[in-house]
Each structure stands twice: as structure tokens, then as C-alpha cells.
Amino acid sequence: MSKDFLVQLCELIGQPFVLTESSDQKKYVSDWFGRASGKAIAVARPSSTQEVANIVKLCQKYQISIVPQGGNTGLVGGGLPDNSGKELVLSLERMNKVRTIDLMGKTITVDTGLILANLHQSAKEHGMEFPLTMGSQGSATIGGMLSTNAGGTSVVRYGNARDLCLGLEVVTAEGEIWNGLRTLRKNNTGYDLKDLYIGAEGTLGIITGAVLKLIPTPKVKLSALLSLESPSAAISLLEFVQNKANSQLTAFELISDTCLSLVDHYFPQYSYPFASKTPYCVLLEISDTESESHAFDLLNSILEESIEKALITDAIIPQSIMQSNRFWEIREHIPLSQVEDGKNVKHDISLPISLIPTFLEKARLLVLEAFPSARIIDFGHLGDGNIHYNVAAPLHSSPEEFMQNKATINDMIHELVHDMDGSISAEHGIGANKAHELVKFKSPIELELMRQIKNSLDPRGIFNPHKILL
Amino acid sequence: MSKDFLVQLCELIGQPFVLTESSDQKKYVSDWFGRASGKAIAVARPSSTQEVANIVKLCQKYQISIVPQGGNTGLVGGGLPDNSGKELVLSLERMNKVRTIDLMGKTITVDTGLILANLHQSAKEHGMEFPLTMGSQGSATIGGMLSTNAGGTSVVRYGNARDLCLGLEVVTAEGEIWNGLRTLRKNNTGYDLKDLYIGAEGTLGIITGAVLKLIPTPKVKLSALLSLESPSAAISLLEFVQNKANSQLTAFELISDTCLSLVDHYFPQYSYPFASKTPYCVLLEISDTESESHAFDLLNSILEESIEKALITDAIIPQSIMQSNRFWEIREHIPLSQVEDGKNVKHDISLPISLIPTFLEKARLLVLEAFPSARIIDFGHLGDGNIHYNVAAPLHSSPEEFMQNKATINDMIHELVHDMDGSISAEHGIGANKAHELVKFKSPIELELMRQIKNSLDPRGIFNPHKILL
Numbered sequence: 001m002s003k004d005f006l007v008q009l010c011e012l013i014g015q016p017f018v019l020t021e022s023s024d025q026k027k028y029v030s031d032w033f034g035r036a037s038g039k040a041i042a043v044a045r046p047s048s049t050q051e052v053a054n055i056v057k058l059c060q061k062y063q064i065s066i067v068p069q070g071g072n073t074g075l076v077g078g079g080l081p082d083n084s085g086k087e088l089v090l091s092l093e094r095m096n097k098v099r100t101i102d103l104m105g106k107t108i109t110v111d112t113g114l115i116l117a118n119l120h121q122s123a124k125e126h127g128m129e130f131p132l133t134m135g136s137q138g139s140a141t142i143g144g145m146l147s148t149n150a151g152g153t154s155v156v157r158y159g160n161a162r163d164l165c166l167g168l169e170v171v172t173a174e175g176e177i178w179n180g181l182r183t184l185r186k187n188n189t190g191y192d193l194k195d196l197y198i199g200a201e202g203t204l205g206i207i208t209g210a211v212l213k214l215i216p217t218p219k220v221k222l223s224a225l226l227s228l229e230s231p232s233a234a235i236s237l238l239e240f241v242q243n244k245a246n247s248q249l250t251a252f253e254l255i256s257d258t259c260l261s262l263v264d265h266y267f268p269q270y271s272y273p274f275a276s277k278t279p280y281c282v283l284l285e286i287s288d289t290e291s292e293s294h295a296f297d298l299l300n301s302i303l304e305e306s307i308e309k310a311l312i313t314d315a316i317i318p319q320s321i322m323q324s325n326r327f328w329e330i331r332e333h334i335p336l337s338q339v340e341d342g343k344n345v346k347h348d349i350s351l352p353i354s355l356i357p358t359f360l361e362k363a364r365l366l367v368l369e370a371f372p373s374a375r376i377i378d379f380g381h382l383g384d385g386n387i388h389y390n391v392a393a394p395l396h397s398s399p400e401e402f403m404q405n406k407a408t409i410n411d412m413i414h415e416l417v418h419d420m421d422g423s424i425s426a427e428h429g430i431g432a433n434k435a436h437e438l439v440k441f442k443s444p445i446e447l448e449l450m451r452q453i454k455n456s457l458d459p460r461g462i463f464n465p466h467k468i469l470l
Numbered sequence: 471m472s473k474d475f476l477v478q479l480c481e482l483i484g485q486p487f488v489l490t491e492s493s494d495q496k497k498y499v500s501d502w503f504g505r506a507s508g509k510a511i512a513v514a515r516p517s518s519t520q521e522v523a524n525i526v527k528l529c530q531k532y533q534i535s536i537v538p539q540g541g542n543t544g545l546v547g548g549g550l551p552d553n554s555g556k557e558l559v560l561s562l563e564r565m566n567k568v569r570t571i572d573l574m575g576k577t578i579t580v581d582t583g584l585i586l587a588n589l590h591q592s593a594k595e596h597g598m599e600f601p602l603t604m605g606s607q608g609s610a611t612i613g614g615m616l617s618t619n620a621g622g623t624s625v626v627r628y629g630n631a632r633d634l635c636l637g638l639e640v641v642t643a644e645g646e647i648w649n650g651l652r653t654l655r656k657n658n659t660g661y662d663l664k665d666l667y668i669g670a671e672g673t674l675g676i677i678t679g680a681v682l683k684l685i686p687t688p689k690v691k692l693s694a695l696l697s698l699e700s701p702s703a704a705i706s707l708l709e710f711v712q713n714k715a716n717s718q719l720t721a722f723e724l725i726s727d728t729c730l731s732l733v734d735h736y737f738p739q740y741s742y743p744f745a746s747k748t749p750y751c752v753l754l755e756i757s758d759t760e761s762e763s764h765a766f767d768l769l770n771s772i773l774e775e776s777i778e779k780a781l782i783t784d785a786i787i788p789q790s791i792m793q794s795n796r797f798w799e800i801r802e803h804i805p806l807s808q809v810e811d812g813k814n815v816k817h818d819i820s821l822p823i824s825l826i827p828t829f830l831e832k833a834r835l836l837v838l839e840a841f842p843s844a845r846i847i848d849f850g851h852l853g854d855g856n857i858h859y860n861v862a863a864p865l866h867s868s869p870e871e872f873m874q875n876k877a878t879i880n881d882m883i884h885e886l887v888h889d890m891d892g893s894i895s896a897e898h899g900i901g902a903n904k905a906h907e908l909v910k911f912k913s914p915i916e917l918e919l920m921r922q923i924k925n926s927l928d929p930r931g932i933f934n935p936h937k938i939l940l
Contacts, residue, residue, distance in 0.1 A: 104709055104824035105855075149658050160656065162665075163633070178915045185854040186630065186820045187893040188619050188669055189900055189908060190938055191920045195632075195665035199658055216713045239574055243686045246759040247717035289716040350656045354574035384655040385575075423657040430659055438659060445648045449927065450661045456926035457919065468660055 002086075005062040006042060009088075012054045017094070019043040028089045029081055032073055032139070038081035040067070043089040049169060049177055049208040052090065056206070056462070057175035059088060065465050066090050068202035070144030071115060073136035075348070076431030078148065078201045078467050087465075092143050095208065098122045106214045107166060107183045112143030112207050119212070128214040131158040131250075135332055143207050149199035151427030153331075156383030157250040157287070158215070160427070162198045169209030170197050173458040183211050196453070201429050202464040204457045218287035221250065222295045223324045224303065227278035227314040232357040234282050234382055237311045241284060241302055242383075248298065251285035252383030253331060254356075259379045262337040263330055270330045274314055282312075282382070283327050334379055342399030344377065344392035345409045349417045350426035353385040359420055360387070366412050367391055371405065386426040389413060414441065430468045439470060472511060472556075475532040479514060479558075482524045487564070489513040498559045499551055502543055502609070508551035510537070513559040519639060519647055519678040522560065526676070526932070527645035529558060535935050536560050538672035540614030541585060543606035545818070546901030548618065548671045548937050557935075562613050565678065568592045576684045577636060577653045582613030582677050589682070598684040601628040601720075605802055613677050619669035621897030623801075626853030627720040627757070628685070630897070632668045639679030640667050643928040653681050666923070671899050672934040674927045688757035691720065692765045693794045694773065697748035697784040702827040704752050704852055707781045711754060711772055712853075718768065721755035722853030723801060724826075729849045732807040733800055740800045744784055752782075752852070753797050804849055812869030814847065814862035815879045819887045820896035823855040829890055830857070836882050837861055841875065856896040859883060884911065900938045909940060 010018050019025050020042045030037035041064060046052050059066050065087045069079040081087040092113035099109040103126055110119060116130075116137040123130045134140065134152035144150070146168070150161045158164060167182035170193075180194055197205050228234055234254050241249055257279055264272045274281070286302075288295035299317065306312045318324035338344060351359050360378065367374055373394030380387035391409050393402030414424045418441050430438050439447065447469070454461075454469055480488050489495050490512045500507035511534065516522050529536050535557045539549040551557040562583035569579040573596055580589060586600075586607040593600045604610065604622035614620070616638070620631045628634060637652035640663075650664055667675050698704055704724050711719055727749050734742040744751070756772075758765035769787065776782045788794035808814060821829050830848065837844055843864030850857035861879050863872030884894045888911050900908050909917065917939070924931075924939055 102822065102824060104705065105822045106712075107822075149662075151656055151658075155656060160658075162662070163629075172915070172919065176915050178919065179913065180916065182893075183822045183891070184820050184893050184896075185823070186621055186625060186851075186856045186896040188621075188630075188897055189893055189895050189904075190669075190912065190916070191674075191923055192619075192632070192662075192665045192669055193916065193919055195662045196923075199660075199662055204661075216716065218716075235574065242576075244759070246686065246688075289714070350654050352572065352575045352577075352653045353655070354572060381656075386656045421653070423652075423654050423659055425659050426654075426656040427658055434659075442660065443649065445642070445646050446650065446660070446663065449642065449648060449663055452926040453661055453666075453923065456922040 002041060005058065005064060008058055009042065009044060009055065012058060013044060013046045013051050017045040028069060028072060028091055031077065031080060038083050039085040040081040040089045041086055043091055045091045045094050047094045049171065052171045052206055052208050053175045053177050055090060056171055056173065059462055060175060060460065063460070064088050065462055067464050068092065068143070068147070068206045070113065070141030071136070071139040073140045074144060074148060074431060075428045076433040078429050078431030079144065080432065082466065090206065092141065092208065099209065101126055102183060103128070105183055107211050108214055109181060109209065109211045110142055112141060112146065112210055114142050116140045116142065116145060123214050127217060129217045130212060131215055132161060132164055135335060142210055146198050146207050146210055147200065147202050148429040151381065151384070151386065153251045153253060153381060155381060156252050157247060162195055164213045165194065165198060165210055166213060167211035168194050168197055168207055170205040170207050172205050173460070173462055181209055181211050201431060201467050203454060203468050204463060216289070218289050220292045220295045220321070221285055221287045221324070222299050222318060223283060223285045223327045224299055224318065225273055225281055225283055225316040225327050226303070226306065226312045227274050227281045228312045229279055230357065231280060231360045233311055234280060235354065235357055237282060237306060238353070238382060240306065240309065240311060244302055245286060245298060248286050248288060249284065250287040251283065253283040253379065254382035254387070255281050255283060255331065255334070255379045256377070258375060258377050259334045262341060262377060263333045266337040266340040267333050270333055273316055273330065278313065283331055338377060338390065341392060343403050344390045344399065345403065345406050347389040347410070347413050348426050348428045349389055349413065349422055349424060350384065350386040351417065351420055351422035355420050356382065356385060356387065359416065363389060363413055363416055366416065367409065370408070370412065410437070432467055435466060435468060435470050438468065475528065475534060476512060478528055479512065479525065482528060483514060483516045483521050487515040498539060498542060498561060501547065501550060508553050509555040510551040510559045511556055513561055515561045515564050517564045519641065522641045522676055522678055523645045523647050525560060526641055526643065529932055530645060530930065533930070534558050535932055537934050538562065538613070538676045540583065540611030541606070541609040543610045544614060544618060544901060545898045546903040548899050548901030549614065550902065552936065560676065562611060562678065569679065571596055572653060573598070575653055577681050578684055579651060579679065579681045580612055582611060582616065582680055584612050586610045586612065586615060593684050597687060599687045600682060601685055602631060602634055605805060612680055616668050616677050616680055617671050618899040621851065621854070621856065623721045623723060623851060625851060626722050627717060632665055634683045635664065635668060635680055636683060637681035638664050638667055638677055640675040640677050642675050643930070643932055651679055651681050671901060671937050673924060673938050674933060686759070688759050690762045690765045690791070691755055691757045691794070692769050692788060693753060693755045693797045694769055694788065695743055695751055695753055695786040695797050696776065696782045697744050697751045698782045699749060700827065701750060701830045703781055704750060705824065705827060707752060707776060708823070708852060710776065710779065710781060714772055715756060715768060718756050718758060719754065720757040721753065723753040723849065724852035724857070725751050725753060725801065725804070725849045726847070728845060728847050729804045732811060732847060733803045736807040736810040737803050740803055743786055743800065748783065753801055808847060808860065811862060813873050814860045814869065815873065815876050817859040817880070817883045818896050818898045819859055819883065819892055819894060820854065820856040821887065821890055821892035825890050826852065826855060826857065829886065833859060833883055833886055836886065837879065840878070840882065880907070902937055905936060905938060905940050908938065
């Protein structure tokens with residue numbers, strides 16, 4: 001029967017686009033840092049929405065589950081098949097075109113296999129910008145970005161992927177095509193299907209097309225690095241800058257000393273930026289539509305007043321746009337340094353912003369009580385209350401061995417987050433890896449509402465089984 | 471049996487809060503402009519979320535439908551009972567408290583019976599602002615605002631109600647309480663229930679609590695009135711101002727000569743603002759966090775350049791904040807003038823912004839071909855592509871008689887809107903009044919997806935029957 005299925009699949013989309021050999025499947029069934037690996041009955045690479053719809057109908061006939069996949073850069077195993085060898089990976093990578101751009105309406109309509117960096121390029125060619133950026137943008141696709149409601153460093157100003165999307169095209173569990181590719185800024189005609197499919201991690205439908213918002217490119221973006229004594233000072237700084245710069249504040253990242261030191265260690269070209277050690281620093285970005293001098297004036301007055309108010313201890317003001325960009329390279333090398341450093345226990349958590357200092361202090365005490373020499377590598381999007389709270393093995397010890405404590409540390413941190421009304425996944429999603437934790441931390445009522453929706457839109461459970469909901 | 475129900479209802483929430491006399495019910499069963507009127511088995515006025523939950527359970531037992539109601543200012547009959555006398559109106563007006571404010575996190579948590587103007591006041595007392603404003607804000611409640619995903623004049627900058635809400639508390643069809651009162655800026659842990667309940671017009675659950683975003687109060691808001699030759703010039707002006715002022719542009723309203731003349735006629739204190747007649751004008755608002763002089767500089771440079779570029783023909787720059795506010799009084803008196811003028815055929819439509827000039831021209835030709843002396847009263851939130859396109863009876867003729875053409879004119883306009891990929895309800899919702907049109911203009915696939923969701927979350931159809939979905 002699986003042979004019949006594969007024959008018909010080849011008929012639908014062409015044999016070269018159905019990968020059954022494990023050597024061909026490799027990049028689709030394991031994630032980029034090799035943490036998880038599954039098997040697939042095949043990897044299907046359709047070229048059009050209609051082909052996707054036809055595949056779904058075929059899968060319904062043969063009761064084959066579908067795992068939709070974009071650039072396979074997810075961090076929670078949401079785009080990977082299980083180990084049964086029975087699931088079909090449906091890669092949207094060949095559906096990678098910009099369909100239309102409306103400069104007046106400031107929208108771009110795309111296939112969802114389009115890579116995020118290519119979307120940036122297309123927008124740029126038209127003097128516009130798509131403001132969601134993230135480390136994986138050279139491989140991540142729009143479909144993945146929408147299915148995980150991706151975040152990144154500009155959320156404080158522009159919101160998550162959901163906030164930047166106006167319309168969708170989705171293939172339903174019946175293999176029908178819902179054309180919701182609206183470019184409208186306002187439309188109150190029934191239930192918000194768009195936002196339901198966004199963030200559903202491919203469990204409710206396959207997003208094949210999207211209308212995204214563009215913004216006029218700011219005249220200039222300037223960043224500064226500000227050292228400070230504590231997360232609590234960072235929170236006061238955030239409040240001050242938000243009131244002062246308002247929507248010109250386009251990023252506000254917290255970085256701990258441990259992060260700066262790690263980058264310095266593994267990438268000496270990005271040496272420790274301050275003359276002396278600082279417990280924390282903030283990387284902030286100002287975008288300005290007026291002029292470079294207006295931006296520098298704002299930045300300078302922020303820094304002067306912050307020093308006056310004793311919110312910061314030191315500041316590196318960029319002498320040029322290039323130096324400004326270099327701050328971001330340091331920021332981007334934090335996860336890369338962590339890869340060099342070896343495995344660590346990761347958390348992508350969010351909290352009410354005012355509780356972040358308390359959380360960091362409580363978490364530190366908990367971790368160090370249990371693992372006195374563990375290293376805490378904490379950084380993140382403080383402007384959104386989102387911290388990547390990572391715990392690494394003590395120096396000169398085996399990361400692999402330390403990872404045996406993963407579940408213990410995850411529980412410790414996530415329980416604290418839960419107690420403080422936070423989220424155990426701020427921007428990475430639930431996927432396969434956190435599904436067992438969701439059961440623990442979501443209320444039974446919310447889980448039941450979610451199951452009702454899943455059952456109504458995908459009654460036979462064909463889309464991405466055991467992701468989000470076990 | 472209905473007697474048993476009423477007795478038990480009185481036991482649940484107290485007899486004084488169960489209105490069964492038609493004189494007591496009047497303001498709950500007819501809308502504020504007297505256009506629609508139903509009957510109710512009773513009006514229930516609970517004081518807490520738990521009471522709401524208890525009422526829902528009782529209604530499930532007796533199979534009594536529930537019509538949730540806020541300030542009863544809706545424009546599409548979404549909060550009114552039908553004429554059967556069998557539905558229960560559930561008014562949230564007694565649930566009107568601010569629960570908590572988090573100034574650092576910039577959030578406010580409220581009961582949804584709270585009146586919008588009172589929310590504005592609470593925010594103001596803390597030096598903050600809730601940026602959604604609309605004409606009905608003295609009566610409209612947060613629950614109604616969320617259930618209709620209300621818009622208003624600041625959507626161009628701050629988005630609709632949905633964009634301003636972070637979390638909800640909802641009573642489900644089973645009479646359970648979902649506590650989704652999150653204050654988080656980021657949270658990717660499953661399906662987006664919040665956005666599903668928002669805009670569902672009370673058909674999926676009863677929103678009893680909400681967490682809303684606050685913003686720091688801008689230092690100054692300045693408005694200007696700019697006359698121009700055509701909607702097409704207004705579109706070019708919009709593009710220019712958006713690039714120049716970016717997020718400082720907080721309103722961009724199009725107003726036709728017919729509107730200004732109508733206000734002048736019925737409210738002579740708001741006389742025609744320009745020295746000579748102008749086909750259209752734009753009311754724009756700049757909000758500034760720096761200083762009044764910075765705002766005036768920006769406004770002046772916008773006006774100078776707009777005149778240079780021949781985008782506008784004349785401009786009224788305010789001499790004071792008070793004059794600036796007065797422009798908004800003119801704007802707000804447009805619907806009031808229409809009430810004075812008598813009934814007219816209303817449309818609340820949105821289009822891709824670049825198509826608005828074509829739409830207005832095509833619509834004008836269609837209307838005047840069929841009704842040569844009809845008056846077109848068109849104005850709206852051009853920055854969002856949302857036009858209130860109203861057609862009034864010829865001068866010196868009977869509005870009542872003209873209203874016999876309502877269905878014909880609705881069809882004409884909505885079919886044009888649909889052909890141009892627009893929406894037949896930009897911000898008012900579908901309610902009861904437009905449900906029959908939705909069937910015509912939504913794709914069968916989208917209607918089916920909506921029905922599946924309705925059936926899954928409210929399987930016995932207890933919440934607001936025949937609203938949105940027939």
C-alpha cells in the first residue's frame with residue numbers, strides 16, 4: 001500500500017521531487033544542529049499550491065501523516081518526522097517566489113517557501129523593509145516563520161510574525177485551498193482564521209502563501225552598547241528609553257557578562273567591548289526617519305540622561321554606522337559561541353517585563369544550589385520580556401555529561417516561569433520537544449479548547465501529529 | 471419550564487438583576503438609533519465572571535440561547551436578541567472594574583463591562599494612554615470593543631482592538647472559565663485562542679476580562695486640515711506623509727465636501743472650514759514624544775512640501791492645540807449630522823488602499839446612474855483603506871422612502887467592493903444585519919472552516935445564534 005502511495009505521489013508532482021533514499025532525505029529529517037533525527041516515508045517537494053492540495057488528498061486516502069517543513073531551522077523539532085518511517089515530509093522549498101508587491105499598500109505577497117533573507121532582499125530592491133530579522137534568516141522560510149509565529153530582535157517595535165502578516169493561503173485537511181490572501185488593513189467579517197493558522201506549527205493546515213506588511217526603510221539605524229550593574233537597572237533603562245524614544249526604539253537586548261566573555265573566548269575578533277567587566281549590558285537600536293544627525297542627537301541625549309540618572313555605568317556610542325553594526329555581530333555570535341562551547345540546557349522563556357530581575361535572581365539561586373559550578377548564559381529580547389536562559393556545564397567538564405541534567409533543569413526553570421505567570425516558549429514554539437511540558441503547564445481548559453479546534457479542522461489528525469498536542 | 475429557568479436565574483444572581491418587564495428591558499433590546507428591536511426572555515446583569523459561568527451552565531440545562539451585550543452601541547445588531555422572546559440578554563455592564571495596572575509592563579487588566587471612556591480616564595490618571603478611540607466611547611464597553619475588533623481613528627498607527635489586547639478571560643459554552651489573562655508580549659505555546667475570541671461577536675464565548683496595552687502619553691498631538699482635489703491626491707499625500715512622519719502619523723481621515731457641508735448645515739458652529747469649496751479634505755494627526763515645537767516643525771514641513779508637490783490646494787494649520795482639537799469635533803459631527811439629516815444607506819467597507827480612488831469613482835457612477843439625485847456622504851479612515859460610504863436620499867425627498875432602496879444599494883456597493891478584493895465590513899462586524907450578505911461574499915471554504923470552529927467551541931449553539939453565521 002505504501003508502494004501505491006509513492007507511485008501516485010510521483011505521478012502528482014514528478015518522481016525527481018519525491019525523495020525516498022535516506023541519503024537524499026538526510027537534510028530534511030534531522031535538524032541543523034543534529035539534535036533530533038527521524039525517518040520519513042518520503043520527502044515531497046511540490047512546486048505549487050495545487051500540488052500541495054493534491055498531496056493532502058492523496059495522504060487522506062492512504063492515511064499518511066504530513067509534516068510540513070520550511071527551511072528546517074526550527075528549534076523544537078516541529079518540522080521533523082518521527083522515527084516510524086511512516087510520515088511524509090512536505091517541503092515547501094520549491095515554492096519560493098515573490099508573487100506581487102504593492103508599494104502603495106506596503107504589502108508583499110509571497111510563496112511561503114521563500115527564504116526570509118530573500119524576502120529582505122526583495123523588499124530592499126523596492127526601497128522597503130520587512131522588519132522581522134533573526135539569526136537563521138539565510139535558511140528559514142516565511143512558512144516556518146509564520147507557523148512558529150517567529151520573533152527576533154525587532155519585536156519591541158514591530159511585533160511578531162503574526163503582527164506582520166495580513167493574509168494567508170492555506171491548504172486544509174480536506175485538501176482544499178483557502179484563499180485568504182487579503183491585503184486589507186481592516187476586515188471584520190468573521191473568525192480570525194489567519195491568526196489561528198499562524199503559530200499552529202503546521203498542525204491545522206499548510207500555509208502556502210502569505211501577504212506580509214512592509215515598512216519604509218528608516219533613514220538610519222543606530223545602536224549603542226550600555227553597561228549596567230543589574231537586570232533591574234536594565235528595566236529602569238527600558239522604561240526611560242521607551243518614554244523618550246517611543247517608536248524609534250527598535251531593539252532592546254540584554255546581554256550578560258558571561259555571553260560577552262564567551263564570544264571573546266571563541267571569537268577573539270569580537271573582544272570584550274568594555275574596558276572593565278560589567279555584569280550586564282544592553283544593546284539598543286534607534287531607527288530614525290528624519291536624519292542621521294537627529295538619530296545621533298536622540299542617542300546622545302539618551303546616554304547623557306541615563307548616566308545622570310545612574311541607570312548605566314558606561315556606554316559605547318558608535319562613531320560610525322559600521323561600528324553600530326558591529327555591536328550586532330557580537331550579539332549574533334552569542335549562539336555561535338555556545339555551539340563552540342558544547343551542548344547546554346536551553347530555555348526560551350518570557351515574563352511580565354517588570355518581573356525579569358526577580359526571575360533572573362531566583363533562577364540563579366535555584367540553578368547554583370543544584371549545580372554550584374554551572375555557567376548561566378543569559379541574554380535576550382528584554383524589550384519583550386523574552387530571555388534565552390541557558391545553563392552550561394561547569395568549565396573543564398563534559399557538556400554531554402551535564403546534559404543528563406536537562407530534564408531536571410528544564411523543570412526547575414519552567415516551574416519558576418510558570419509560577420511567575422510567564423511562558424515556557426516565548427518565540428520558538430512547542431513542536432515535538434516541548435509537547436510533554438505543555439500538558440503540565442497549560443490549564444486543562446485551554447488544552448481542551450485547543451483539542452476541540454484541532455479536531456474540528458483536522459478531524460483525522462493528518463497534519464503534524466504529536467506536535468504541540470500530544 | 472421558562473418559569474423554572476427564571477426562578478433559578480434569580481437565585482444565581484439576585485432578582486433585582488434579572489429584568490423581565492419590557493419597560494426595564496427596553497434599552498437592552500433595541501439599539502441606540504432605534505433601528506432594530508427584539509424581545510428577550512430576560513436581561514441578566516451578573517456581577518462576576520463566576521456568575522456569568524453559572525448563567526451559561528443554567529442556560530445549557532434549559533437550552534436557552536445567550537446574547538452577550540456590552541454598551542449596546544453596535545451597528546450591526548450583534549448584541550440584540552431576536553424577536554422570539556426566548557433568548558437571554560447577558561449584559562456585562564455591572565462588571566466594570568479596572569482590576570490591575572502594570573505601569574512598567576504598560577498593561578491594564580479590566581472587567582469587560584468597563585466603558586471605554588472610563589478606561590481612557592484610568593490610563594490618563596497614570597500618565598498613560600489607551601489609543602483606541604471612537605465616537606461611541608462614552609457608552610461602548612471593552613467587551614463590545616473586543617468582540618467586534620473595533621477600529622476607530624488611530625488604527626493607522628496602533629491597530630485595531632485585537633492589536634491592543636494581550637490576554638483574555640472567557641467563559642466557554644460549557645460554563646467553564648478560561649483564564650488567558652496574560653500580560654506577555656511574546657508567548658508561542660499553542661493556538662491563538664485570544665484572537666479567535668476577539669472579533670467573534672459573542673458567538674464562541676463570553677469575554678469577561680481582558681489585558682490591554684497602554685502607551686506612554688505623547689507630549690503633543692497636532693492635527694491639520696488639508697484640502698485636495700481628489701481621493702487620488704489623498705492617496706499620494708498618504709504615501710508622502712507615511713514616509714516622512716512614519717509612526718508619528720496617528721490619524722489620516724478622508725472627508726468629502728458633502729460631509730463638511732452637512733456639518734455646516736446642521737451644526738453652524740462648525741462652519742465650512744475652508745474659504746472655498748473643496749471636493750475632499752484630509753484630517754491628519756501627528757503625535758510627538760519630543761516636544762510641541764518638534765511636532766509643529768514636522769507638520770509645517772509636511773504642509774510646505776505637500777504644497778510644493780501640488781498634493782494639496784490649501785491647508786489649515788492649527789494656531790493652538792485647541793484649534794487642533796476642533797478639527798476633530800468637525801469630524802465627529804459628521805455622523806451626528808447624518809442622524810439629523812435622516813436615515814441613509816450605510817456601508818463600512820475597506821479596500822487595498824491604492825484602489826480607493828478607483829472604488830470611489832466607480833461607486834459614484836453606479837449610484838448616480840441608478841439614483842441620479844442621491845447624495846453620497848463619504849468619509850473614513852483612509853490610512854487603513856476604510857471608508858464609510860453612505861448614500862442619502864435626494865434633497866427635499868423622504869429619507870424613509872429612499873430607504874426602500876437599501877438592499878439594492880447595499881448589493882451594488884458590496885458587489886463592487888467584493889470584485890475589488892475588499893471587505894464588506896471593515897470595523898463594525900457582521901452581527902445579525904450582514905449575516906445574509908456574508909453567505910454571498912465569503913468563499914464556501916472559509917464559511918465551512920468558520921462553521922467547524924463554531925461547532926467545536928459551541929456545539930449546541932448557545933452563544934448568539936444567527937449572528938455572523940446564519
